[in-house]
Amino acid sequence: MRAIVYSQTGDSGVLRLAERPVPEPGPGEVRVRVVRSGVNPTDWKARRGALSHAEAVPNQDGAGIVDATGPGVTGVARGDRVWLWEAAWGRPDGTAQEHVVLPERQVVPLPDGASLDLGASLGIPALTAHRCLTVADGGPDRLAPGALDGRTVLVAGGAGAVGNAAIQLARWAGATVVATVSGPEKAALARAAGAHHVVNYRTGDPAAEIRAVAPEGADIVVEVAPAPNAALDAAVTAPQGVVAVYANNGGDEVTLPVRALLTRNVRYHFVLVYTVTAAAKDAAVADVRAAVEAGALRVGEEAGLPLHHFPLERTADAHDAVESGVVGKVLVDVAPE
Ligand SMILES: NC(=O)c1ccc[n+]([C@@H]2O[C@H](COP(=O)([O-])OP(=O)(O)OC[C@H]3O[C@@H](n4cnc5c(N)ncnc54)[C@H](OP(=O)(O)O)[C@@H]3O)[C@@H](O)[C@H]2O)c1
Numbered sequence: 001m002r003a004i005v006y007s008q009t010g011d012s013g014v015l016r017l018a019e020r021p022v023p024e025p026g027p028g029e030v031r032v033r034v035v036r037s038g039v040n041p042t043d044w045k046a047r048r049g050a051l052s053h054a055e056a057v058p059n060q061d062g063a064g065i066v067d068a069t070g071p072g073v074t075g076v077a078r079g080d081r082v083w084l085w086e087a088a089w090g091r092p093d094g095t096a097q098e099h100v101v102l103p104e105r106q107v108v109p110l111p112d113g114a115s116l117d118l119g120a121s122l123g124i125p126a127l128t129a130h131r132c133l134t135v136a137d138g139g140p141d142r143l144a145p146g147a148l149d150g151r152t153v154l155v156a157g158g159a160g161a162v163g164n165a166a167i168q169l170a171r172w173a174g175a176t177v178v179a180t181v182s183g184p185e186k187a188a189l190a191r192a193a194g195a196h197h198v199v200n201y202r203t204g205d206p207a208a209e210i211r212a213v214a215p216e217g218a219d220i221v222v223e224v225a226p227a228p229n230a231a232l233d234a235a236v237t238a239p240q241g242v243v244a245v246y247a248n249n250g251g252d253e254v255t256l257p258v259r260a261l262l263t264r265n266v267r268y269h270f271v272l273v274y275t276v277t278a279a280a281k282d283a284a285v286a287d288v289r290a291a292v293e294a295g296a297l298r299v300g301e302e303a304g305l306p307l308h309h310f311p312l313e314r315t316a317d318a319h320d321a322v323e324s325g326v327v328g329k330v331l332v333d334v335a336p337e
Contacts, residue, residue, distance in 0.1 A: 003097030004315040007055045009048055012316035012323075015058065023093075023101045025070035030107045032082060034064040036120035037095040037315075037332040040161065044323045046088065053092035058315065059332065060088050062095030063110065063119025073104050081110040083119030085127060085285065089274050095120075096315050098335055108285060111293045116337060117307055121161070121299045121329045122288055128273040129166035130284035132222040132244035133173070135269040140173075141280075143287040145294075148175035154210065154218035154236060155179045156229055158190030158198065161329055162246060164305045165297070166222040167193040169288075172296035178214055180206060180232075186327065193304030207235035217241060217264075226268075227251030239264040246271040305329050 001022050006014040025031045038061030047058055062084040066076050076082060085106050088094030093101070110119045130143060133153065140147040153170040157163040158179025170177045171194035179195035181187045187198045197213040199206050210218070210232075217238030223229060226243070228250040233243050234257045245268060256268075276284075291297045299305045306328030310318035318330050 001098035002312060003057050004312060005055050005057055006047060007051070009051050012044070012047070012319045014047065015316045015319065017313050020097065022099050025068050025073075025101045027071045028073060028104055029070040029101050030066055030073055030076055030104050031068040031099055031101045032062070032064045032084060032107060033067045034062050034095050034098060034100055034334045035337050036064065036116045037062045037312075037334050038120035038123065039318050039322045039330040039332060040124040041322055042124060043088075043094070044319045047319065056088065056092045057094040057097045057100075058088060058319070059094040059096045060086050061120055061123035062087060062100065062334075063116040064334070065337075066107065067099070075104055076107055076109060081116065081119070082107045083110055083122050084108075085123035086274065096312065096332055096334065108289055113295075114292050115299070117331060118292065118297065118299045120331055121305065122292070122297065124273060125161040125165040126169065126288045126297065127281065127284045128162050128246050128271060129169050129222065130287055131271045131273060131276050131280060132166060132246055133170055133220060134280070134283070135244050135271065136220050136242045137240055137267060142283055143169055143173045144290065145172060146174050148173035151219040152176045152178065152214045152216065152238070154214070154221045155190075155195065156201070156222065157181070157224040157249070158193060158195050159186035159304065159327060160224060161305065163190070163222070163224065164193045164303070167195050167304070168297050169291060172291050172294065175220075176214065178210055178218065189301070189304040189306075189327070191304070192302055201229070201232065207232055210236045220244060222246070225250040226254045230254050230256055234260045234266070237261075237264065237266045242267045242269050244269050244271055246273075299329060301328075307331055309333050
């Protein structure tokens with residue numbers, strides 16, 4: 001089978017096309033014929049980072065069709081369409097290859113009508129967004145229709161991949177959603193994702209604009225850029241609110257106005273999708289699966305997430321597109337459906 005591999009870290013030039021044997025699933029494992037591989041910033045960051053295996057296949061997310069199951073697998077069967085999460089976390093085998101073997105837990109059925117493009121876009125962004133939306137003091141710790149009724153969610157960077165998932169999941173759960181963006185094109189995408197209100201964080205007085213539509217403030221802030229947004233978040237987070245930080249875009253060191261935050265009992269909660277508890281991960285997978293079944297998670301420009309497809313042999317270009325900050329979702333076409 002064809003696979004993209006790298007045996008040294010560095011820029012995208014380290015990625016090369018190779019032939020590998022088709023792997024066999026062991027007990028509790030599932031082999032998936034990968035159709036689509038999803039690319040996230042974590043994939044190029046890992047490729048530039050430290051290599052912990054002699055050879056690695058990149059990309060955490062993907063979607064495809066089950067083509068073999070090992071002993072003891074009960075939740076999926078040959079022929080099922082599925083999405084995959086964290087394929088390359090702590091393992092040398094990501095989704096940029098024609099077949100991947102994974103523990104059954106990381107192979108989730110896709111309902112009829114949900115595309116493999118959607119499936120390959122879920123893992124990292126949707127599971128991260130779910131965690132950010134479920135760390136508030138007093139809950140909810142699960143997302144479902146009504147779970148966030150009466151809450152206001154502020155999504156920083158609503159046109160990003162995680163931001164898009166956060167908007168869609170928060171809307172599904174009943175929240176009032178405010179998103180920030182850097183310009184009019186991204187504003188249109190955040191609205192298409194479902195944001196009720198969109199504020200340009202680069203112009204005017206974003207804190208006043210957010211307060212105008214959410215006078216009580218935001219109960220949950222889904223934050224991609226905690227350093228540049230520290231003052232804004234302090235100005236607009238509601239009493240007992242949480243700032244859920246999932247990235248360090250714009251700087252790794254944060255200066256906080258302690259008094260403004262402590263008087264409102266605001267909490268900062270840091271999120272790394274890979275290291276959340278197993279219970280939190282299981283909850284996220286189950287709720288994202290339910291959201292997909294309800295048709296509440298979508299991809300494409302009409303859902304605020306334009307898709308960019310690259311053939312497998314151009315996985316390096318796909319990585320470069322993500323690294324250069326392309327707007328939307330980058331997908332690698334591994335094989336025809
Ligand atoms: N902790 C985790 O588990 C986890 C999971 C997934 C992703 N991440 C990290 O999260 C980051 C985003 O990932 P992604 O896939 O969503 O990337 P993406 O699609 O490129 O989105 C990044 C977004 O951040 C926005 N942004 C940057 N600075 C901002 C600011 N000061 N205020 C508001 N928005 C701002 C950008 O919008 P503008 O360009 O318009 O500002 C862009 O829309 C990456 O660093 C990634 O590594 C972490």
